[in-house]
Amino acid sequence: MSTLIAGDQVRAIALGIRVSRATAALPQTTQSGLFTITGGRVIVTAIVGEVTTAIQAQANNTKLVGNPTAGTDVDLCAVLSITGKEVGTLLGITGLFSDALVGANAGAGVVQRNGVVLGIGSLDLSCAASNTGSVKWDVCYLPLDNNAVMTAV
Secondary structure, three states, X not given: OOOOXXXXXXXXXXXXEEEEEEEEEOOOOOEEEEEEEEOOOEXXXXXXXXXXXXXXXXXXXXXXXXXXXXXXXXXXXXXXXXXXXXXXXXXXXXXOOXXXXXXXXXXXXXXXXXXXXXXOEEEEEEEOOOOOOEEEEEEEEEEOOOOOEEEEO
């Protein structure tokens, strides 16, 4: 059986351009950039973090933040304590700013139901505590402006 459209092509049609960020340690009681936005506005259609090193078992309220070059930060979700998250846990957002970051366990995750528009700046991860653990991130986006691009930090 021939494949007319490959999986990456289907993803590009449905969700846009995918950018991957290698696994990295959590920010330590701070906010740190995951992806940079240049050239104009983008529509984030999906963001998924996968825990690659188990998160330390202590409270750590964590959220994703839109950090524009000009203007004020915007929380893209409410906080979730990621204490003790196991390897394989999938983190994501629903696209409603009032909903918490989602991170059940390794069995399943969410893809947001609402696109999120971000201007030039960065998409950041904010952690309230200093926990051990690592997460790799993938984001899918559509350029809203012709020259808009997202890149991994």
